[in-house]
Amino acid sequence: MKNKRIVIIGGSAAGPKAAARARRLDESAEITIFQKAPDLSMASCGYPYYVGGFFDDRNKLLCTPTGVVRDPKYYLNAKGIDAKVNTEVTRIDRKNMLVEFKDLTTGETGIQPYDKLIIATGSTPKMPPIPGIDLEGITPLQSMQNADYLRKIRDDKSIKKAVVIGGGLIGIETTEALNLAGIELTLIELLPQLLTFLDWKMAKLVENYLKTKANVITKNGVAEFIGENGKLKAVKLANGTEIPCELAVVAIGVTPRVDLAREAGLDIGELGGLAVNDYMQTSDKDIYAVGDCIEVTNKITGKKVLAPYGDLANLEGRVAGENVILNDVATFKGTIQTGICKIFDYGVGITGLSEAIAEKEGLDYIKVVNASPDKPGFMNGKLLITKLVAEKQTGRILGAQVIGPGDVSKQIAIWATAIMGKLTVDDLANNDLPYAPPFSLAIDHSIATAHIMQNKMRGLFDGISALEVKEKLDKNERLYLLDTRGPDEYEQTRLGAGETLIPIGQLRTRIQELPDDKSTPIVTYCKISLRGYEASRVLKAHGYTNVKVMEGGIMGWPFEKEK
Known part of the structure; x- marks a missing residue:
């Protein structure tokens, strides 16, 4: 029996993973990777950190955990895989089961037959079709070459002002990278908020923090790039404002790279990505697809x-690599779209559905916000703000968003696992997590979030978001704001919205100071609203019928506060 011939188009992440998995399962298979770029197995998510100077050795983006660079020689000697770099596949011939390719260094062309083909062609950065887009100084951050270009700018200290266009993950990470290089930054986002996978309030908290590091402009797009002698000198916004700059990093998203697949007649999905089944199989049973190019x-x-x-x-690459050898035994069922990024001292993460998506999908959901530390104060605990979305009737966890300087990654991992396991709020409320003061509170932040949700689902906690409070205040609706913090906290920062300060320890003895009308709308809060919740229970016990707790407390207030 002849050796199975496996051809892989694309050598970034998914392609090499598929190749390595296939090799481990079949030592005799003939495995070839075609990579258009000069590098292989690039850790592309690390580009902003290389640009920002978190590390200086470029090869760290290309090497194994033991420090060996994954170049063609490595793949041949360590894996028995023929990896051809600087080589572009120009055509897929499905009828004859071969690919045509061109060596970009020599110009030579050739053909390579296959028994199974894996497409891992990735994505292409979106570039806005506006005047001046071809000026020198305008770049995405999608490739090693882009990273090299920006790193050289950092090292040469040749640029003083720059703009980043796009307030998504890559845009914000790039903003941090260039800020660390000492460049004066402006982040421009066309939409009303940054990080559109977050709900508005959570995104606004991130924006407020980011404004302490860089100039942030939302609800405004770039209309024109202005140049001089072929070089970028400024960007002109839709409202006519001109921002001087010598560098513009465009980070407005990516598009699946499917030209080869489309020309070969493979099915393309409604969103523009290659259509695949759970086996990573395309509409051709002998062709698989993985990575950024698929839906x-x-x-x-x-x-x-x-x-x-x-x-x-x-x-996905691991599944495809297994299936081309063992004939469709492994599956990839899909994603819950978990993501996380670092923004200076903040972490920002999401898993599952946001409230906006849950509402769009017509789901009957319930939400809460918890602002509390990740560890005890005596262990220098740091703030976490979590927004949890659950199914109203069953309590099944639908999604979570977590931001703050605390350990966001741990929290997102807990919620992602809960969603994958179809766990409920009640399951999480008694979750048996590891506890020691250096790592967590006795009741972990995630468990406390589940407790708040339990209280809300059982009618013990009637919450109101900061956004709803602000809207009511802007409409001059009757609202009694009760701040239950201590006087020292109140002096440090306050809402400045006509609130009344009665510390929780004095509330029972000063209950007569509250409005006589027991139906008065009252909103209680504190720093994180634990005391606010306790105050609401006291007020309800004294006959007040319209009491709500501001979820997240003053730490979750996304608007300007008085100092």
């Missing part, structure tokens, strides 16, 4: 989504 299923909604994440690319 996958959202496991909660059942709808197709684009999910260009490095971790998913590796998981």
